[in-house]
Every structure is written in structure tokens, then in C-alpha cells.
Amino acid sequence: MPALKKILIANRGEIACRIQRTAQALGYRTVAIFSDADTDALHVQMADEAVNIGPAPVQQSYLNIPAIIDAARRTGADAIHPGYGFLSENAEFALACERAGITFIGPSAEAIKLMGSKRLSKLAMIKAGVPCINGYQGPEQDDATLSGEAERIGYPLMIKACAGGGGRGMRLVHDASDFLEQLRTARSEALHGFGSAELILEQALIDPRHVEVQVFGDQQGNLIYLGERDCSIQRRHQKVIEEAPCPIMTVELRQAMGEAALKAGRAVNYVGAGTVEFLLDARGQFYFLEMNTRLQVEHPVTELITGLDLVAWQLLVAEGLPLPLRQEQVQLNGHAMEVRLYAEDPAQGFLPQTGRISAWEPALQAGVRIDHGLIEGQQVSPFYDPMLGKLIAHGATREEARRKLLRAVQDSVLLGIQSNQRLLAGLLEHPQFISGEFSTGFIPTCFADHPCLHPVVPGAEELAIAAALFYHDCAQVHRAPLAGWRNNASVPLNYRIGLDDQDWPVELNAVPGEPYRIHVGARTLQMQVIECNGRRATLTIDGIRRCHAYRLEAGQLWLFTRPGSLRLVDRTQAVVSSQAGVSSGTLKAPMDGAIVDVLVREGCAVSKGQLLVVLEAMKMEHPLKAGIDGVLKRLQVRVGDQVKNRQILLEVE
Known part of the structure; x- marks a missing residue:
């Protein structure tokens, strides 16, 4: 077999970058593919060449076999590395590479196909003498057969997508009363995620x-x-x-x-x-x-x-x-x-x-x-x-x-x-x-x-740092020394720092040439700003010096708190609004995503906790349920709609 020269990486993100690092270090040329959403991604910038293969949805880009094969042909790539995820365990992709005369960097299509099916692979492993868990791996997939096999195996049991991975299409069922609902969810995730609704059942090993x-x-x-x-x-x-x-x-x-x-x-x-x-x-x-x-x-x-x-x-x-x-x-x-x-x-x-x-x-x-x-x-x-x-x-x-x-x-x-x-x-x-x-x-x-x-509650130090950074930013905007742009520097500034739906009052006293005195609740902190450059703030708080990464824009502060970050907002000048109730009749999208199922219609009665809409985002399904009892007044989405975070989906009255 001739030596390879140019490798197309049929993937994105960290694994595409990782493969490129080794390939380039060994002297190979690399080709990246990217969707419209990844135009400026790091894996694109690292590659010797890059080809746009379609819109953001994976079916039109990273799962688009003809487009990927065409990209390899156009760039002269003689091999394709699939990484993991996407088409890495797709036998048809391996065969398409073979038919195009391109080396697929992975096992044979036959091995991929067999091991890609949890049902067929388990049958093969039993035959090979590999220890296997008791379960059902038969071809019959109707509800009645699967329910009967579940009773034979006993609960708790696992429902698994035959073509699945990464936890998608997998459900742990503890009781027969939940079996059919979990079966529906597993089938749906399997079909949307892997193009196959075939499932197996296995006895659940508890805490292995x-x-x-x-x-x-x-x-x-x-x-x-x-x-x-x-x-x-x-x-x-x-x-x-x-x-x-x-x-x-x-x-x-x-x-x-x-x-x-x-x-x-x-x-x-x-x-x-x-x-x-x-x-x-x-x-x-x-x-x-x-x-x-x-x-x-x-x-x-x-x-x-x-x-x-x-x-x-x-x-x-x-x-x-x-x-x-x-x-x-x-x-x-x-x-x-x-x-x-x-x-x-x-x-x-x-x-x-x-x-x-x-x-x-x-x-x-x-x-x-x-x-x-x-x-x-x-x-x-x-x-x-x-x-x-x-x-x-x-x-x-x-x-x-x-x-x-x-x-x-x-x-x-x-x-x-x-x-x-x-x-x-x-x-x-x-x-x-x-x-x-x-x-x-x-x-x-x-x-x-x-x-x-649980939701993070900022401590006195985080709130004090936020007030100081908001103050510093305001002074910079006014192009004045930190305490010099006010008429009376001895008058304290009263901030209201917000995180999600909560606010905390913070009082900041800034006198030129002296450390800030900041009051948060019952605590008073002495703070000296040593450096603050828009990316990092070096501060001494009560005699202890630390450096904090941050980004501040339009009254919104992202503050790194080791570990993790806080998004704090300056609500000092904001109009105070009443807090929302625990339960709301307005159902909003919790993130960007696609509507894959709508289980209600306008005018129907709904109960608190009832499943209304299923949202798919980042390769997982997220069930969205009613927050109150009532009647569905307005339905604003259909199956297939792409929605934004916090977009109103429906209203219950």
C-alpha cells in the first residue's frame, strides 16, 4: 500500500485539532471540513486547506457523505480520518471512501456494521465466548414484544439504542409503569440521533x-x-x-x-x-x-x-x-x-x-x-x-x-x-x-x-469585586481618575449587583489615594486596585493579593471565580420589577434548539408537569413540561422550528 500524503479530517472541534497536530508533525498535509457555523473555527485555521460542506445542521454538513467525499476529491486527499462521533462508526461512509479510492483510517466496514449494532454485536460476542449480560437482542421491535421481554428480564432494566452511543437513546427503567414512556423517548432519540429506532433490552447492573x-x-x-x-x-x-x-x-x-x-x-x-x-x-x-x-x-x-x-x-x-x-x-x-x-x-x-x-x-x-x-x-x-x-x-x-x-x-x-x-x-x-x-x-x-x-450565590468578595469593576469601567468611560469624576468623592456609591433573578446591595466608598471601603451586608472590605486592564484585575482585598480574569461589556460582567465563572449585572439604574412566580404559564425555550415534538394543541386543557414540547439541542432531547394547570391559550411553534434561548413557545392560561 502506498504511503499517505494528505489527510482530510471529517470532524470538528477538539478532535479535529488533535488529529491535525499529529498528522502535521509527521509531515502529512491536512484538510479541514466545516459548516457555516464553523467558518472561523480553530480546526479550520489549523488546516493546510479547508472546504465548506454545507449549513450548520449535521445532516447537511458533518453527516453529508457525498459532500465530504467530494471535498476529498477536490483537495486531492488520499485518506480520511473520521475522529469520533459523526460518521466515525458509519459503515456506509467507510464503503463510500473505499469506492472513491480513499483510505478510510479505521476498521473495515464489516466490523463497523457489526459492532455498530448493539443487537448484532452482542450475538457475536456470545458466540465468541465473551461474557455478556442477560437481555433481549432479537429482531422483533414492536411494543408488545419488548414489553413482554422486559417482564421476562425483570426490573430494573436498560433500554439501549442499537446504533447508539454517548448516552443517547438509553434509558434506565425501574418499574413497568414507566416502560412505554421511556421506550418512546429512547426510540425517538435513537431515530433522530442515529437514523435507526432499533433497541435492545438488558438487565441493569446496579452501580457497577x-x-x-x-x-x-x-x-x-x-x-x-x-x-x-x-x-x-x-x-x-x-x-x-x-x-x-x-x-x-x-x-x-x-x-x-x-x-x-x-x-x-x-x-x-x-x-x-x-x-x-x-x-x-x-x-x-x-x-x-x-x-x-x-x-x-x-x-x-x-x-x-x-x-x-x-x-x-x-x-x-x-x-x-x-x-x-x-x-x-x-x-x-x-x-x-x-x-x-x-x-x-x-x-x-x-x-x-x-x-x-x-x-x-x-x-x-x-x-x-x-x-x-x-x-x-x-x-x-x-x-x-x-x-x-x-x-x-x-x-x-x-x-x-x-x-x-x-x-x-x-x-x-x-x-x-x-x-x-x-x-x-x-x-x-x-x-x-x-x-x-x-x-x-x-x-x-x-x-x-x-x-x-445548585444556583451559585455570590459571596461578599465577588460582589465587592463586581462593584469595583463597574466603578472602574464607568470612570474610564468618563476619562477621569477613579474617584475624580464625581462632585463629592466622600459620598458613597450604592450599587445593586444582580445574578439571574436576585439582586444584592453594595456600597462603595472611593477616596483618592486610599483603598476602597466596600460594604456588602454586614461585612466591610478594604480593596486596593493594583491593575485593571479589561482582561485581568489584580486586587488586594483585606491584605490578600489575587488576580481575577474578567470581561465587562454593557453593564454585564463575566468574572472568573476559580473554578467557574459568574455573570453579574449592574442593575443600579434598572427599574425594579416584581419577581416572577415559581410556576408560570409562559413556556420558554431553555436554550437554542429544534422542536422535534409538540404533544398539545391550542384550546386543550393541560396539567402541571404534563409533557408539552420536546426540544432537541446539542444531540439530546429535552422534555418541556407545564408549570401550571390551565388551558393552552397560544401555541407559537411547530415541529421542525429552530428556536432561540428564552423564546416563548406557548402560553397556558
Whole structure:
């Protein structure tokens, strides 16, 4: 097979950037593809060439196989790397590359097709002797059959999309009374997300560990495994923290799981990078979950403990060369840990967030790697997954890796949108996580009432800093010394600082040549402004000097508070409005997205808690329910409509 020269990356964001870094370092030319929403994205700027392949919706761009193949032809790319997500596990895409004479950097279309179906892959694994969970993986998909099989398996059970991944099309059902509603939701998510409504059912293992094995095969028939990763810290079946090696792994268990993973790979003559995922129960028994026929999001932790570049290996194997190592040559050194940085608000039920990134300053330090595709000024749109990047740390021990990662999370500045930074820091600091004794049930059982899952209440220092920055900004506008533009500097300024629906009074006394005296509630703070340049403010508060990143525009302040950010508003001159009631008859969109289902019509009676509309955003469905009993007075959306955050969808009277 001839050597590759130019690689088109059929993806976006951090993984497109990560693949380009290795490809370019090895001397390959790279081609980026992008949608209308990603015109100025970092992966586009990094590439040697870039091609616009369509509008923002994924079906018209990143899932548009003819457009991607055409982009490869037009640029002379002789290979395509699919990354993860999008078309990475699409057998038709692999076949389209083959028909076009383009090398697909991944396994065969046959392996993708088989392992891409949870139903067919489970049947193949049972035949190959890989341990599997009891369940239903038959072809009959009607409600009656699935309900009957659910009764046979017993509750609790899992409904899973056959073609799914990332927690979409997956539902945990505890009781038969909820089965049909959860079945409808899982089918809908599966159909919209993967183009197939086929489902399987499995007995639910309560609070197992999620442990996966990285495998790698070449075209000569060699297949090895590169250790395991523990991905048990999850929410809604989506991984939040991954680490390698697994904290409770033994030599014997690693070998058993590794050999089972090799059985899975050999069953499909696997070539390239793949991951065999298992559930591990408290007795040390493990069961096949699925095989991902692509590079994983969490591959960096394996790279850090093995010292290998898995993308480089993918390119090498795609050129027909053998694996560089034999199984006995694989060495695991130290410990690595990764967190996923998401544009979402844990205090609002993890709702995805959209908006403009006004500041991004990743915390770079020894032993820390940050994979991202972010640049300041870019828009985070509702069309794609809310993951922004990954922070990864390596240390000689698990504790060293955890400590480095915690510092990186706390110090990485992200302003302009809400993120899950507080959640990540809280998880990394939790005593049970530190102990290594946890399961997939950790977040709902041990973390359910953590402060990061509730709306943030700013402290006296944050409110004082906000008042000082608003004051400083106003003085700059008037082009006067900080206390010199008023007639009477001895008269205190009274601010009202707002966050969401709450306000707090702050009194600021500024006398030329003296520190500010700021009163917040019962507390008085002495503050000296050492430097304030529009990006960072260096302040001394009660004798302690700190630097705070911020962005301020039009009375809105994004303040970085380590970890995470606050969006504070100067409401000093705003007209005071009455607070909204707890329940409202006006249903607004919680984020930008698309309406995928409307279950009511004008004039019908609705009950509080009734499902009214389903909104799809960032690849997940979000059910929107009535806040009050009443009659639907006005319906302002239809299925297929694109809506904006806070847009009124309907009104109940």
C-alpha cells in the first residue's frame, strides 16, 4: 500500500485539532471540513486547506457523505480520518471512501456494521465466548414484544439504542409503569440521533464500574491491548472523568479483561484503534457492554501511561505497516486522569449552554495536557455536542495526577458561557473519588446535593469585586481618575449587583489615594486596585493579593471565580420589577434548539408537569413540561422550528 500524503479530517472541534497536530508533525498535509457555523473555527485555521460542506445542521454538513467525499476529491486527499462521533462508526461512509479510492483510517466496514449494532454485536460476542449480560437482542421491535421481554428480564432494566452511543437513546427503567414512556423517548432519540429506532433490552447492573480496554490491530493480523481505562464517573450514561489504570485493577483481572477484549476483536478481524467496554461488578465479574470501532474521547489517558501516540499508530496501520510493539512490550507507567469540559449548567439540570466565548485561557503546566478547539470570540452553537475540550493530567501516582488535574480545572479561564467547571472540581475533591472506591452510581448517590448542582450565590468578595469593576469601567468611560469624576468623592456609591433573578446591595466608598471601603451586608472590605486592564484585575482585598480574569461589556460582567465563572449585572439604574412566580404559564425555550415534538394543541386543557414540547439541542432531547394547570391559550411553534434561548413557545392560561 502506498504511503499517505494528505489527510482530510471529517470532524470538528477538539478532535479535529488533535488529529491535525499529529498528522502535521509527521509531515502529512491536512484538510479541514466545516459548516457555516464553523467558518472561523480553530480546526479550520489549523488546516493546510479547508472546504465548506454545507449549513450548520449535521445532516447537511458533518453527516453529508457525498459532500465530504467530494471535498476529498477536490483537495486531492488520499485518506480520511473520521475522529469520533459523526460518521466515525458509519459503515456506509467507510464503503463510500473505499469506492472513491480513499483510505478510510479505521476498521473495515464489516466490523463497523457489526459492532455498530448493539443487537448484532452482542450475538457475536456470545458466540465468541465473551461474557455478556442477560437481555433481549432479537429482531422483533414492536411494543408488545419488548414489553413482554422486559417482564421476562425483570426490573430494573436498560433500554439501549442499537446504533447508539454517548448516552443517547438509553434509558434506565425501574418499574413497568414507566416502560412505554421511556421506550418512546429512547426510540425517538435513537431515530433522530442515529437514523435507526432499533433497541435492545438488558438487565441493569446496579452501580457497577465501567472499565474499557484499548485494543489495536494491524493488517497483518496482529492484535494487542494497551491496558484499561476506568470511566465510571458518569451522568446520564455520559462519561465525565476517565482514568488509567483502573484504581482497583489487579494483574489477573487486567489479563482476563484484556484477553476477552482480544476475543471480541478477533471475532471481526479488527484493524486499527478500538475499545471494548465492560461493566465490572462488585464480585469482580465483568460483562461485555459494547465495542467502539474508533478512537475514544478518552484516548489521551492511555497515551500518557503508555507513552504512545494512538493517532500516529492509526496512520501507520492505515498505510499497511505492522504494529510497532508486541503485547509483552507494552508498559504502563504512572497514572493519568481526564475530565470533559462541557458547555452546560449543572445547576439547571445540566442544560446545554450556547453563546459567545469572551475568554479562554487554558491552564498549562507540567504534566497537564489540554485538548480543545476553542478560540476567543467564537460562538458555541446549539447544533453540536456541548463538549468543549478535555483536561488531562499525568503523575507518578493517582494522587499526583488528581492534584495536577484539579489545579488545571481551577485555573483554566472560560468566560462568556456557563460550563461544568465547578462540577469537575467538586468531583475531583470528593473524598470518595479520592479513595478510588466508586461506581457508575457515584454522581446520583454520593454527589446529588453538592453545592455545584445548585444556583451559585455570590459571596461578599465577588460582589465587592463586581462593584469595583463597574466603578472602574464607568470612570474610564468618563476619562477621569477613579474617584475624580464625581462632585463629592466622600459620598458613597450604592450599587445593586444582580445574578439571574436576585439582586444584592453594595456600597462603595472611593477616596483618592486610599483603598476602597466596600460594604456588602454586614461585612466591610478594604480593596486596593493594583491593575485593571479589561482582561485581568489584580486586587488586594483585606491584605490578600489575587488576580481575577474578567470581561465587562454593557453593564454585564463575566468574572472568573476559580473554578467557574459568574455573570453579574449592574442593575443600579434598572427599574425594579416584581419577581416572577415559581410556576408560570409562559413556556420558554431553555436554550437554542429544534422542536422535534409538540404533544398539545391550542384550546386543550393541560396539567402541571404534563409533557408539552420536546426540544432537541446539542444531540439530546429535552422534555418541556407545564408549570401550571390551565388551558393552552397560544401555541407559537411547530415541529421542525429552530428556536432561540428564552423564546416563548406557548402560553397556558
